[in-house]
Amino acid sequence: MEYRSCLTNYIKYTTLNVLGMIGLSCYILADTFFVSKGLGAQGLAALNLAIPFYSFIHGSGLMLGMGGATRYSIATSQGRHQEGNLFFTNTLWIGLGLACVFLCCGLFFTGPMARLAGANEDIFQMTQTYLRVILLFSPMFILNDILIAFVRNDGQPRIAMLAMLAGSLSNIFLDYLLIFPFQLGIFGAAFATGLAPVISMGVLSTHLLGSRRGFSVKTGKPPLKNSSKVLAAGFPSLVTEVSSGLVIMIFNLILLGLEGNVGVAAYGVIANLSLVVVAIFTGIAQGIQPLLSQAYGRQDLQGIQWTMKFAAVSILLLSILIYGAVWMGAEPVAAVFNSEGNPQMQQIAVEGLRLYFIAAFFVSVNIILSVFFTSTENPLPAHIVSILRGFVVIVPMAFFLSWILGVRGVWLAFPLTELLVALVSIGFLIQRTRVWNQGGGLTSK
16 A cells, blocks of 8 residues: 555554544543533532443443454455454454343342442442433444444444444533433433443435445354454453443552542543543554555555554654643643532642653554554454553552552552553554564464
């Protein structure tokens, strides 16, 4: 692929996906803002305790969408269109199974889940309510994530972006409407979030029902091996989202012990802004995924190298911009969500923002490289990186640093974890490219 053509495709796919992912991440950010205004610190704490479970749902959808769409792109770029349809069908069946699990949790287990998250008597009811509504809407979240990925990889990144933005904007409007004029409290916030993917899929239907759609459902029982390939390719996306939820859950429990509900409320501001920042880098990763998969299918090493160079420059510039904005705007940002003017919450949130978001420089590397490995049929390094940053390193790091440094240690645990794992990611990248450059070919593992 020519340099100019590669750059044009990179700008087209990544720009649209970054905008769409920012919109998608505003699901929860809008809840945070309106809940903080309508229900104060108690409502904000309840919302933050429930967010990790939303991350599990969204992570499952991303796993299936990214995994299935990656395999679909590789297959269709090599002319195997029927196999591409089988991957789409497999992805839908797995999504249905996971949706049933989440639905059962929403019907029968929201009380124990709220307790597990750390909800005390003051915020238990609000936490349980938010959990129940989000879990009952889980089929919509999962199906929307799958369809967005396949529509994007079907050559329609613009429609995928518009769908994500439509869902987000509708969520913001419905949040205001249901929390304030209709006075539905935390239920209104959750219900608005649940309706957003339904609206998003309405936009996606313009492609799904059109003649340009390249994928379709195949009748009969899809091969079991396709399911394992979908899950393997999408697993890093799941771990990325689940790790965000796990980090929030662990940090909540630590902060409850150190600062009580006020500490959790302050972390709610940081965690939700973090979702937006991670969404920006995820948008770049999702944008380069079809480009990498198609180049890999064509055995186009130069196309892969150019795409990765564009991504490297993008994440460096964005990391500098994001951290500069967070450092300069920490105080006004914290004040926006501190509707009660609590000085303790303000102080905790400002310090937390400035320390926590150092991770932007490293989390971007880990997200991009995880997608690089899975898009080029080398998922094992992506699995290792995802597990390290999601579970193995962050959990002991959070407990150890909070024991030594208190609240400040909680904030530093995230950037230090991402830094250590980024070094591992880069090591895998050097090993992979060395094989290719020595003439091993793109199919060499």
